[in-house]
Amino acid sequence: MSELVDASEIRSLAAGIERQQVMDIVRGATFIGTLLLGWISLHPFVSLGDLQIGDVGTGNELATYAVFGALSVLTVALALRNDARGLATLLSPAFVLFGAWLMVTVVLSLDPTTSIKRLSLTICVVAVTAALMLLPKSQQELMHWFTIAALALLAICYLGILLAPDLSIHLATDPQEPGLAGNWRGAFGHKNQAASIMVVVLFLGVYVLRSGLWLSGAAIIALASLFLLYSAGKSSLTLCFVVLLLTSTIHFIRALWLRAIVLLTPLVLLNLLSIGAVMSEGLAGISRLLPFDSTFTGRTDIWAFALQSLHARLLTGYGFASFWGSSAIQNLPEGKEWAGFAAHSHNGYLDTALGTGLPGLALLILVLVILPLRNFQRADEGGNNGPLAMMLLRIWLFGLYLSAMESFFLDRSEPSWFTFLLAVFGLHYLARFRAKA
Structure with missing residues (x-):
């Protein structure tokens, strides 16, 4: 009888191990x-030859909504099974208040239908990224997953350059920006x-290298750096160096207020x-003295128009993601017709x-600038100050700087926004839980 019981226990144990392996x-x-x-989205390697202004990366496809909706359910379910305590910490006053205000702006929007639709995808992406960082059970597991993803992305991009250069390199025949040819x-x-994603991948490479996978880390850094150079993303390249330089001083600066200043x-x-x-004309004069284009490649016209429009609705804005390309932009004066086709500011x-x-x-x-820095400080003081925390800090800081030149905050499934959220939530969890090696 004991032999039968022992055999039953062994089968049960084997089944449990098999289930765990499947879940892993x-x-x-x-x-x-x-x-x-x-x-890379559901539509990589898009042809730019027949696109109209504003078509690229709008994120309005039904398939994108459906996939991220399904992924939000899957990732949250896995996170609840793996670490429900982590998800519960997101019900903080700051997150709840921010989410509530976004709902208010949808109600008060000049185009509620558009606001509701775009906010729904943004919520799905937020849920996915919040849950995603709770799926790994250890830093070792997370490092290997990041390594595989980074190498896969680089392989996809380089294969595109080799096998489909007309879909992977800007061409002189592109109707929107032929000056980017090459x-x-x-x-x-x-x-x-x-360029912005290659900077993130480069930071991942540094993390992988410092975590012990020397060959993989070096390969990621080299391949991402080369792609970054050939993309000619000057803003991303400059900000990459700035971020690496400033974050290297963190080890010598311990006080939160000093780190905030730096x-x-x-x-x-x-x-x-x-x-x-x-x-301000005074700030404009200073800007003109600096060794770069004082119009920021024509952005000053967009900023002037956006600021003038904002003045009319300072308290509530025009509604979540419902200004550019909407009925809010009408009766444009001569010389401002381009504003009707702009995707963002x-x-x-x-x-x-x-x-x-x-x-x-x-x-x-508060939620994306102040709290993540405070979370890094808490993680550092709590002993979670290894390569993972530094990588997340660099991605977060790079995103903050880049957002002064580009617009991806709250932008549904935009790649930079997606990656930035991973850093924000990663720092949130590191500040509250001890990361297993």
């Missing part, structure tokens, strides 16, 4: 697959988007010398104010 495969495949989807974009719709001063300066230059902070008003901008700064 599901978790890993979900993490890697979702990360690659967030980076710049690499890989699987992405624009070289600037490719890391956030460039963010303030970027906005003052860009949008501020449109608002090339500044995430300004676009947030346009959509959600100054209260929304203040809450976004």
